[in-house]
Amino acid sequence: MPASPTLASVNARLAEELGVAETQVFATVKLLDEGSTVPFIARYRKEVTGSLDDGQLRTLEERLGYLRELDDRRSAVLASIEEQGKLTDELRAALLAADTKSRVEDIYLPFKPKRRTKAQIAREAGLEPLADRLLADPTAVPDQVAGEYLGAEVADTAAALDGARHILIERVGEDAELVGAVRATFWTDGSLRTRPASDAAATSSAAQKFRDYFDFAEPLEKMPSHRVLAVLRGEKEQALGLSFDGGDDDRYQAMIAQSLGVNLAASAPATPWLATTVRLAWRTKLMITASVDARIRLKQRAEADAVAVFAKNLKDLLLAAPAGTRTTLGLDPGFRTGVKVAVVDGTGKVVDTCAIFPHQPQRQWDAAKATLGALVARHGVQLIAIGNGTASRETDALATELIADIRSAGADVPAKAIVSEAGASVYSASAYAAHELPGLDVTLRGAVSIARRLQDPLAELVKIEPKSIGVGQYQHDVTPGTLARSLDAVVEDAVNAVGVDLNTASVPLLARVSGVTEALAESIVAHREAAGRFTSRKGLLKVPRLGPKAFEQCAGFLRINDGDDPLDASGVHPEAYPVVRRILDRAGVTLAELIGNERSLRTLRPADFADDRFGVPTVTDIIAELEKPGRDPRPAFSTATFAAGVEKVGDLKPGMILEGVVTNVAAFGAFVDVGVHQDGLVHVSAMSDRYVSDPHEVVKSGQVVKVKVLEVDVDRQRIGLTLRLKDTPERGRGAGPQRKPARQERRNDNQRNRSGDKSSTAPSGSLAQALRDAGFGNN
Known part of the structure; x- marks a missing residue:
């Protein structure tokens, strides 16, 4: 076999591209080759990698795959040319120096077997x-x-x-x-x-x-x-x-x-x-x-x-604020087929379902409100989740009236929120939904999903193929494999960043945990159902086919609340429990006295407890975890309040200031749901008084924002919005630091191309054009 670039040369290339030491790359590659996952390496092997973060590790993993494929192709080309007896030292040197696949193919072209030309x-x-x-x-x-x-x-x-x-x-x-x-x-x-x-x-x-x-x-x-x-x-x-x-x-x-x-x-x-x-x-x-x-x-x-x-939007959506373990009433709105209703308890278990018909053509408003009132009283409902699809605002009005009646009766009032339905129909018709909710009609499964999404967006959205969640930009035009690899990595990172309750997690959620395959997730759930809840992380080793390597990879990301060891509810890995014991011995306190005691923990010096295996970075993480064990990195829960009487595009008027929720962020701006069944666009030029190169710098999916209406095109169902509340409709079309004067905007394409104008991200420079670029947000 002809000589090919060594592993050392690949590592040197990666180190140069990432701007890190070659020793960091070598150590990381070794861990990846041994079967360690990116979340595990990023969290629990900081000493080994020199504290490379998950973003750097993902880039390294991707580039490592490319460079190895490049080396394989280079070796095959060298072998082919050598077999032809045409491999010279100069040619070998050129191939060894080639740094892209296309360069290798260019060099190989004269020697490549071809049809008779x-x-x-x-x-x-x-x-x-x-x-x-x-x-x-x-x-x-x-x-x-x-x-x-x-x-x-x-x-x-x-x-x-x-x-x-x-x-x-x-x-x-x-x-x-x-x-x-x-x-x-x-x-x-x-x-x-x-x-x-x-x-x-x-x-x-x-x-x-x-x-x-x-x-x-x-x-x-x-x-x-x-x-x-x-x-x-x-x-x-x-x-x-x-x-x-x-x-x-x-x-x-x-x-x-x-x-x-x-x-x-x-x-x-x-x-x-x-x-x-x-x-x-x-x-x-x-x-x-x-x-x-x-x-x-x-x-x-x-x-x-x-x-x-898509990856940025998906990450923001997955890490959106959870409402928590509160009994939730889910409403999947509809007109002719009615509003599907499901009540789930704090763990997400379905406790009641039905359908109501408050809207046309049945118009059973009072009966529907009475049914919902009875469900709220019977189950102690604390939250009402309303899907944002057809009949959403009409159903929201029903919930508003219901809450007013409950308040006037002196009872505890549930909060309500509009929830994105994106992908809910995909989940409802899936094999997993049929398995998870046996005997429940497919139409009611959507209401269950809407309720659970409010409780814990991450736990529910992992049940849906990421590309079906609907937060992408032209995702249907992207090569499926390329999209899937990236989105799977985002989901994996999000799940492991939050951590998973071992005793309540579903198979799809467990399957996203570091080191856990879908088959292993099914085995964990089957063991849990047969033997009862886990009381310690060590109990995972009793799960069939879950060996020491899988345990090493997953244990730190799985949480056991009210278990035998309080550390099992934290992000401290079991392998590091001895470090905690050393801390306790030095401090002379019990674990119960130390956990959550920020004053005592902040007096500790990580270097005093580091050793050859667990260095300062890991000990620092352990002390931080003891301050707030099992901390959730997601933000506090909040909801948008849609304006009363604004239910369709025709109700909007330029100059209105409304509250809304960011549903999608694209390269040219952000789409915002203001409660009219058609998202409006905040063009990138209307996001700030400063230049914005990436809309993600300003907003993220799921964020509650205040916007002003600039343009309304009822015929084409297009809405132009601005985040700059001082803007006036007369200025319109996203006037701001990124805009050129109208005369300059109207220059012909060739003139604009010659000048390299970067001020506009749409050919015509208008919000309407940006909407067309976005494909209405339905791409």
Whole structure:
């Protein structure tokens, strides 16, 4: 096997990319290879990794996979070229120095087995010397020289010259240095242009949502991800035609000529033939490959940005504030089919269900309110969770009236909140929902999910495939595998950051714990149901197929409340319990006296209890955990209060100040639910009085915010909002530090492209356009 880069070289590359010591990378790679998970390494192996955080570890894990795949491909290429007897020291060095897969493929191209090409046929006909001769001696007359190469397979001089040209064009296409330079230049100087796919598309109603791209161009390097995915979707739906323009063709032809050693300015007999060869090499070969490369790179970058946006939103949603273990009434609103009702106790167990019909066409308002009142009284309901779908505001009005009646009767009043229904229908129809709620009608499962989401968003949302939760930006246009890997990592990190109650957690929640597979999660639940609740973490070792390695990985993230050992309810790993014992011995107190005693704990010096295995970082974490054992990193619970009488888009008026909930954050702004069944958009330019490069700097999914209405388009159900409450509708359209004067906004695309204007993230610069870019938020 040919030599390939060593593990040390991969580690050195990773260390350079991450800006950390190579020893940190080496130690982390060893842990990953031994089966440790990122959450476990980040939390419990800080001494080993030099306190790399979960973000750095995720990046390292991803890049490690890429570099190992690169090494595998490099080794295969080296072996293939060596088998052909063509591996030179220079070629080996070039392959070993290649730092991307595309670079390896560029170098391998001349040696890659391929179908019989026109150039290959020309070589077999003995025309390669003709090509070389014309390159070496441009004073030669092509027609005369070509006549020397006629034969049984070459009928005339035109065929000979044509074959020689195919050889040179193929040679150009297999020049790794040239291909790489052209690719880089095309990316920095090129642009993407869009037009209607056809005359019919330009006038079809289905294509009108893409009309702002009927005559559009933007530099490849500067095109934001949401616009890339929008035009790619337009192409997929046969509404748009896309073309890639690399800029000045003469520049690329000069690069090709230089590669071949051709002087295009020379006045020699062969120069016109060589110039035509160069032009065709660009037009029929390199321009096409550069366009394909640019498309792939553009899509990959857009996908990476879209995945990053989705990941941030998902993390915020998963780590949203839980209402806690309070009895909750879940309402899944509907008109004709009624409002589905479910009551769950503080542990999420379903204790009652029914359906009520307060809205059209039945209009059984008083009967529905009486039914809900009875459920509240019977079960001591403390929270009312209302789904935000169809009939949400009407159902909210019913709950408001119910609460007023309860208050007037002098009873304890439950709080109410609007809850996102995103993905609830997916859960309701899932096999797990059928297993978890056997015998319960699928329509009622949605109400159960809505109630549980209010109690603990994380515990409920893990039951749904992440991409179905609906907080992404063009997620349906992203390669599924790429999206799934990123989102699974987000869910895993969120679950382990919060910790999981071992005695109440569902299989989907347990399956996201470090070191726990779905099969192992099922085994844990089965053991719990058969043997009763766990009283200690050590009890996990009695679970079938849960061995020492799995225990090491998961134990610290699993909590046991009211167990045999108070430390089992904390984030202190069982392997570190001896450190706690040393602390107790030194302090001369019991564990019960020390836990939660911030004054005493803050007098301790972590260095006094560190040893060869548990260093200062781990001891510091242990002391912090003892201050607030099992602390929940999520924020305090709060809800938005929607304005009375504002129930549909038509009720909105410019200038209104409303309270709402951020439902989704994209690269160009944030969508906010203000209670009218259609999210409004706060464009990135209307978020702050300062420049905002990333909307996540200002808001996050699930956050309660105050907004002012700037624009209302009832016909198209579009709402423009601002977070700057001093803005006026007259200023409108997100006027602020990121906006250009209207005259400058109206410059044509080419002028804007030349200037590199970064002030607007939509072609027209308007909120309406940004909404169209966002696909209404229903993407």
